[in-house]
Amino acid sequence: MTDPAALRDVIPHEPGLWHQAAGRFLKRRSAVGSAALLLLVVGICVIGPLLYPHPYNQVYRDYILVPPGLTPRPDPTTIEKGFAKAVRDAGAKVVEYRIDDTRVVTAVVEARRNLDLDLMKKSLAIRGLFAPPHMTAEPGTSRAALTVATNTIVFPLGTDANGRDLLARIMVGGRLSLLIGLTATAVSLGIGVIYGAIAGYVGGRTDAFMMRAVDVLYGIPLLFFVIILVTFLGRNILLMFIAIGAIEWLTMSRIVRGQTMQVKAQEYILSARVAALPGRTILLRHVLPNILGPVVVYAALNLPAVVLAESFLSFLGLGVQEPMASWGVLVADGAGHMETSPWLLIYPGIALVVTLLSVTWVGEALHRAIDPKNLD
C-alpha cells in the first residue's frame, strides 16, 4: 500500500475548474475593467443614497426642473430678498448687508421699535434658507449685528418636474432595477434549471413532450402576458419579479437540457447508476454541479434582457409606480419633458445603458473564462 500523502506529492497539483476559470478571468484586462465598472455602478446605487443628502422622494417646491450643474442654490439675489423679507417679518429693516464667497451673510438690522432677537431667529429659521444666526445687539440702540450662514443646496444632475433631485432618483431607481433583474434572473434560473435538467435526464417521451411545450411557448409573445398579469392582478413589485422571471426561463431550460444530455452519457454517471443511487441524488450531486458553468454564463448574459423587460413595463406605466423610481420610470418621465429638460431623459438613459453594457461585458468575459470551448 502506498501512502496517500506520498502520492499527493508525486501527482502534480492541478487547480480546480473554477480556480482555472478565475485565473483566466483575472488575466484579461477587459474582463477586470468591466467587472470594476459594474461594481462601481452597483456600489453607487446601493451605498450612494445612504451618503447623499437628498432623499429620492423629497419635493423641493422652489426648485422645479433645475438644470444639472454644481452651482449652489439659491443664487445671491434670492438670498438677499429672502433675508430682507425675514427681517421685515420680524419688525425690522436691513441697514447693512454683505454676502461673502462662502455665502455667509453679515448684516446690521434695525428695529422700528424694540428689537426682538428671538422673533428674528424664528423668522430666519422659518424660511429654511438660513442656519441658526449669530446675533449681537448693540447696547443703547435698537440695532443688532448679525452673522448667518445660508443653507445652500446643490443638484448635480438637476431636478424633475416635481422638484425632486434626479441623482437621488437615479440611484434609488438603480437599486430597484438591479434588484428586479437579479430576482427575476434567479426565478428564471430556478425554473429553467429544474425543467431542463428533468427533461434532459429522464429523456424519452417525457423529454419530447416537455420540449414541445417549450417550443409552443416560444411562439407566444410572452411579454404581453406579463402586461396582462401585472395590470389585472395589481401592480405588485413582487409579482413583477416573478412574472418576468417566468417568461425568461425558456432558453435556459434548453441549454440545461442539452448540457444534461451530454453529461448523462459520461462514465461517472453510469457508475453512479450502477451503484444504484436514486435519480434525484445523481441529478443533484453529479449532474448539476457539472453543468453549472454554462448556466452561470447564460444567466449573466440574460440579465440585461431581464432589466430591460422591467424598464419596458415601467416605461409604459405598467410597472413600478410613482413616487418609487426605477430606470424605466425615469426614462418615461424624461421622455415626457424632453423638449424643455433633456437631462431628465439623458442621465437615466446613460445609467441604464452603461449598466447593461458592463453586465454584458462581464457576461462575455465569464463566458470566455468558464466555458472557453463553446465560444462561437
Add this chain to the structure above:
Amino acid sequence: MGFIYFLCKRILAAIITIAVTITVSFFLMRLAPGGPFDLGRIMPPQVQANLKRHFHLDLPIFDQYLIYMRDLLHADLGPSMVYVDRSVSSILASGLVATLQIGICAILLALVLGIAVGMLAAVSPNGLLSRLIVNLSMIGVLVPSFILAPLLSLILAFQLRWFAIAGWGDGSWYYLTLPVIAVALPQVGIIAKLMRASLMDVLGQMHVRTAIAKGLPPATVLVKHALRPALFPVISYMAPAMANILTGSVVVEQVFAIDGIGRYFVQGALNRDYTTVMGTVIVYTSFIVLFNMLTDLVYVLADPRVQVGVSND
C-alpha cells in the same frame, strides 16, 4: 408527400399555439379582481348589473369562455367594453394600418441594412468596420427602443424639425420615418452581427475556396456562392426579430402618440377592456405564429438539405 405532411403539422401546431394563448389570456384576465365597470366611475347598482349582463359578465367564467370562443369562430371579437359603440374588430382594423406599416417597413429596413453591413464587415474581418459592428450591434441591442425613440424625436424632430414629433397624419414618410428607425435599429445590429459571423464561416468553406481557385471574380463568388448559405442564420432569426419589432412598436406608438394596435393594447389593459385586450393579443399571436411558419417554410424551400418532417433538434 413529405412536404404536405410537414405543412399540415405546422398548421396544426400554429392553431394549438393560438388556442392556448387565447385560453390562457382569457382566464388570466377574468380571474383577476376588478372588471371594466368597477373602475373609477360610480354608477347605480342596477346600471352596473345591466351592463354586466349585457356583456355576459354575470355568467360563470367557463360559460363566458364558451360564448367568447363561439363568437370567435364566427369571426366576431365582440364589442369593446370601454369605447362605447365600437366593436373590437373596427378598433383593430383602424389600429392595424399603422402597426403593420411600421412593422413591415422596420423588418425590411433591418434586413436590407443588416445584411449589407454584415457583408461589408465579413469581407474584411479584422477591419475597422468589422470591429465597429461587433461593438455597435451590442450597444444597439442594449439601447432599447424606449430610449432610442424619445432621443430620435428630440434631435431629429424637435431640434432639426425634419420629421413629425408625433401623430400619424397621412401616414407618409414624414410621420413614418422615426418610428420605423426606432424599432428597426436594434434589429439591424443583431442581423449585421449574425450575417458577419455566418458569412465569415461560409467564406472559409471548401466550395467557396474552389470557386476562388478556379478564378471567378470575388464579387461573383460572394453573391453566387457564399451569400445563399450565409443567409440561413438570418432567416431563422426573422421570427424573433418580428416579435421584437412588434414589442418595440408598442413603445414607439406610445412615444409618438400613434393609434396602433400597441396603444390600444396598453390602453385596454389599463382600462380592463377585456375584449379589446383579447383582440390585440389574438392579432399579435396570430401574426407572430404566422411569421414563424413562414420563415420555417422559407428555410425548408431554400435549403434542400433540411429534411422535411424530421424535427431538427
